[in-house]
Amino acid sequence: MNAQGIAGFPYYLGVNSLTDLASRGDRVCVLNILGGESRQVTPTSHAFSGGNVVFGTSPGRGGQKLKTSVGDIPVFNNVREGLNAGFSFNTGVVYLPPSGVRDGVAELIRVNPQLKKIVIVTEKIAVHDAREIRAMAQGAGVDIIGGNCLGVADSWSRVRIGGALGGDFPDETLVQGTVAIFSNSGGFTTTIAQYLGTEGWGTTTLVSSGKDVYIHYGARDFAHAFRNDGRSRAAVLYVEPGGYYERDVDFGKPVVACVVGRWKAKLTRAVGHAGAMAGAGDSAQDKERWFMEAFGVDALFTPENPVVSRKGAVVTNIAHIPDALTAVMAAGGAKPDFAPRGSLSLKPWMANDQGIALPAELALPPVIAPEPYAAQIAVLGQQVGAVIARQNMKDKSGASVMDSQTQVTSVHGHSVLDLALQPLQANFALPLVHEAAGPNDRAMLDIAVAGEVNLVGDPILVAVDAARAAGNSPNTVMAAAASIVGPRRVERALACTRALIDLFAGSGLQEGHHVEFDSSAIKLDEATRALFTARADEASDTHPAAMLKAVTARGAKSVFLDFLLRQDIVLSRDAILAAISTTIAWGPLTRKRISRLTAETLPWYLRLYGVMVGATIPAERHQWGVLAGIPQAERYGSWTMADLCYLAMTGKKPSDEQALPLQLLVGLLISNGPGAISAQGAKGAVSADGPQTPGRVQINKAMVGFLTHTGYSHGGNGFEGMAFLLQQFKGQALMDPSDPKHGLDLKAMATVFAKNYKAEKAAAKEAGLELRALPGVHHPVFKGKPVNHDPREVFIAEFMAKRGSYNVFHAYYRELAQALYDVGATPYVFCVNIDAVIAALLLALLWPDYTSGELSERDLETAAFTVFLYGRMIGAAAEIDDHLNRGRNMDTRTPESQVAFVA
Numbered sequence: 001m002n003a004q005g006i007a008g009f010p011y012y013l014g015v016n017s018l019t020d021l022a023s024r025g026d027r028v029c030v031l032n033i034l035g036g037e038s039r040q041v042t043p044t045s046h047a048f049s050g051g052n053v054v055f056g057t058s059p060g061r062g063g064q065k066l067k068t069s070v071g072d073i074p075v076f077n078n079v080r081e082g083l084n085a086g087f088s089f090n091t092g093v094v095y096l097p098p099s100g101v102r103d104g105v106a107e108l109i110r111v112n113p114q115l116k117k118i119v120i121v122t123e124k125i126a127v128h129d130a131r132e133i134r135a136m137a138q139g140a141g142v143d144i145i146g147g148n149c150l151g152v153a154d155s156w157s158r159v160r161i162g163g164a165l166g167g168d169f170p171d172e173t174l175v176q177g178t179v180a181i182f183s184n185s186g187g188f189t190t191t192i193a194q195y196l197g198t199e200g201w202g203t204t205t206l207v208s209s210g211k212d213v214y215i216h217y218g219a220r221d222f223a224h225a226f227r228n229d230g231r232s233r234a235a236v237l238y239v240e241p242g243g244y245y246e247r248d249v250d251f252g253k254p255v256v257a258c259v260v261g262r263w264k265a266k267l268t269r270a271v272g273h274a275g276a277m278a279g280a281g282d283s284a285q286d287k288e289r290w291f292m293e294a295f296g297v298d299a300l301f302t303p304e305n306p307v308v309s310r311k312g313a314v315v316t317n318i319a320h321i322p323d324a325l326t327a328v329m330a331a332g333g334a335k336p337d338f339a340p341r342g343s344l345s346l347k348p349w350m351a352n353d354q355g356i357a358l359p360a361e362l363a364l365p366p367v368i369a370p371e372p373y374a375a376q377i378a379v380l381g382q383q384v385g386a387v388i389a390r391q392n393m394k395d396k397s398g399a400s401v402m403d404s405q406t407q408v409t410s411v412h413g414h415s416v417l418d419l420a421l422q423p424l425q426a427n428f429a430l431p432l433v434h435e436a437a438g439p440n441d442r443a444m445l446d447i448a449v450a451g452e453v454n455l456v457g458d459p460i461l462v463a464v465d466a467a468r469a470a471g472n473s474p475n476t477v478m479a480a481a482a483s484i485v486g487p488r489r490v491e492r493a494l495a496c497t498r499a500l501i502d503l504f505a506g507s508g509l510q511e512g513h514h515v516e517f518d519s520s521a522i523k524l525d526e527a528t529r530a531l532f533t534a535r536a537d538e539a540s541d542t543h544p545a546a547m548l549k550a551v552t553a554r555g556a557k558s559v560f561l562d563f564l565l566r567q568d569i570v571l572s573r574d575a576i577l578a579a580i581s582t583t584i585a586w587g588p589l590t591r592k593r594i595s596r597l598t599a600e601t602l603p604w605y606l607r608l609y610g611v612m613v614g615a616t617i618p619a620e621r622h623q624w625g626v627l628a629g630i631p632q633a634e635r636y637g638s639w640t641m642a643d644l645c646y647l648a649m650t651g652k653k654p655s656d657e658q659a660l661p662l663q664l665l666v667g668l669l670i671s672n673g674p675g676a677i678s679a680q681g682a683k684g685a686v687s688a689d690g691p692q693t694p695g696r697v698q699i700n701k702a703m704v705g706f707l708t709h710t711g712y713s714h715g716g717n718g719f720e721g722m723a724f725l726l727q728q729f730k731g732q733a734l735m736d737p738s739d740p741k742h743g744l745d746l747k748a749m750a751t752v753f754a755k756n757y758k759a760e761k762a763a764a765k766e767a768g769l770e771l772r773a774l775p776g777v778h779h780p781v782f783k784g785k786p787v788n789h790d791p792r793e794v795f796i797a798e799f800m801a802k803r804g805s806y807n808v809f810h811a812y813y814r815e816l817a818q819a820l821y822d823v824g825a826t827p828y829v830f831c832v833n834i835d836a837v838i839a840a841l842l843l844a845l846l847w848p849d850y851t852s853g854e855l856s857e858r859d860l861e862t863a864a865f866t867v868f869l870y871g872r873m874i875g876a877a878a879e880i881d882d883h884l885n886r887g888r889n890m891d892t893r894t895p896e897s898q899v900a901f902v903a
Contacts, residue, residue, distance in 0.1 A: 101147065302315075707869070793836065
């Protein structure tokens, strides 16, 4: 080498051999050493290389240090300060933003005459700046590697400079051997080295050239150093379209070229690496041809068609590189560097088929991972439940979504149209387990809720009775109950649930009802035993015995209950609730459908469900051992959620035919998407408590948030619809609303009202008054359609038609929507919406009791409001749990810049 660089090159080149690219003698200065990427990468590089970074720069942070496992790296404001402090270096690494790279390179060259190499990690450097960088480096006799690269590494010297070649554990990847790597992709440089090891090939020097518009250290430069490196017997090139760097290059030794990016030939703009856009004569196909001509082969190498020569082979899949290299070297009589290290066949370290029956070729059994990963996976195996990333959840939900085209909401992937066909208790479980609960879990939920409905002797009953006597709406009465079910009310139940999860985590139990599971190895210490044991002041509580008896009567199974019953202790009510909750949650927890936090808080939701339903039952019907005349044993042993909800609204146990409309309505009402006022109330309450500290979030307060955000407009439309129908059918001789031969002229009735409404509308407009809204008509309206339908109403109509059922009130609403259009009161046929369906189905259900005088008009209206609350209670639970797991503190507030003042 002379003063002008290596003789014979038309430009300066200082690296004569690959051994010069990264050596133990190199000393490094890192620009922007405290930047986000450098903070992650530099400490690993520094430690792997024996401490080769002498200092770094970060303007304004002089005096700070970057900690590494082999000592702290000092930080200066600029390069001159570091040199003046007595440090010297011959290699610079640049992590600066694109706009600062040119000036950073200029600083390195200007102040350090000892500089030999610069590695530029930064991508997307302006072409003009890249030209100036090239000119400065050529004039000063400095080699540039990059930009947009991960630098260089040497497996023999155990050095890497400027980037993450070899990944977080370079010792595992940079295995000494005889193959050099030159790659346009930094990430694939590491991957190729790992792949080569599976065939027994180690590496010498690895070069991530980058693929910015300028490749400062190109294939021709690499080829020269490769030919002069006695360690390197072969090379692997990873090549992308764009540029002529590889054309007519003499490598002098065997090479496997992996050319990728045929698809980029169809693009009209650059993607990914800035210089990788196929252009005229430098597409992927062109580069394949260059290499095939240079190697003397007539086809690409594939396992099925292994075409090679002693000079090399061309592949288009990095997975084929090891086989191709072995074949090329075998043609010259050379063998791999060491015994193969595994294979490239899929070897999953972890498996979770989510219960799906996969074909044999896809159901790959997991294998034991190499260390340190095996130990890390073992630790993960002790963890249960999903881990959910926190994010800003304003106007967002991970639980519910409304289809803008159909206006139908889904909750955890289940359409409300499907949920309407599910048993009621399955819907109450859905928001908390994210799955449709099976018969065993539904029975468990029925028992848990039944244990909370009777509020006799509880201050809650006094509160709700006072709230009802004060004339409050049903949601306000329910809120009075929920507000009392605070953290201390559920503290022990939650602690018991956490203890059960701790005891069974990592045990191999897959489902909470698999009672054949052997839990004999699980032991209770004295503190945990005491946690589950009933206190002396609970000796008279009849609930625990009744709940256990009900489990047997229903044939329900629980590993956790069985485990606790074998401990020879008297179980508390909280312990039984915890065991039931853990039984319901365990399967989804092990399948990572839900988080541990969700499973641990499930008892709180179940207790709230029971208390909120119980709060809708008048106080005088709560008695010791009896609720509304229903004995405790019967309620626990056979009653369902549908029975309890119907009882709360009517005071009676329903027949199957009577329970069905209630099930349909609750299923359809579960959610109207995260934008609904009720959902916002629930989410806002969680946001205000601070979900990033989940332990202080009061789930009952979030339920109150949902309840305070329902009312006569949102939630009470069914209430208003009931009142509207009662007014329209007042004085009509209607005996049986389910008889299509009722003898009423619905069309005439609807037309009379429509004409009166049209006149009322004109008078209101003339007087400048606001026209009253018609409950059950309007929303949603699909623009541009002359006839509109709420898909939930259509679903009910079709379901009733299939069953041969009829509802005169529903039929009237349909006639009304048409009549309003026919008389010119509306511009098109409005929807009959879900609020009308609530009113119609409930009024038909309760009509006999109304006409007999057992139920008043107010009772009917309250029932319509209450059934909405039951549905939205489920949807609110889904939003509360989702926000608790996923949200950030105060993330539902509106930024000040978006808030308007109305004068």
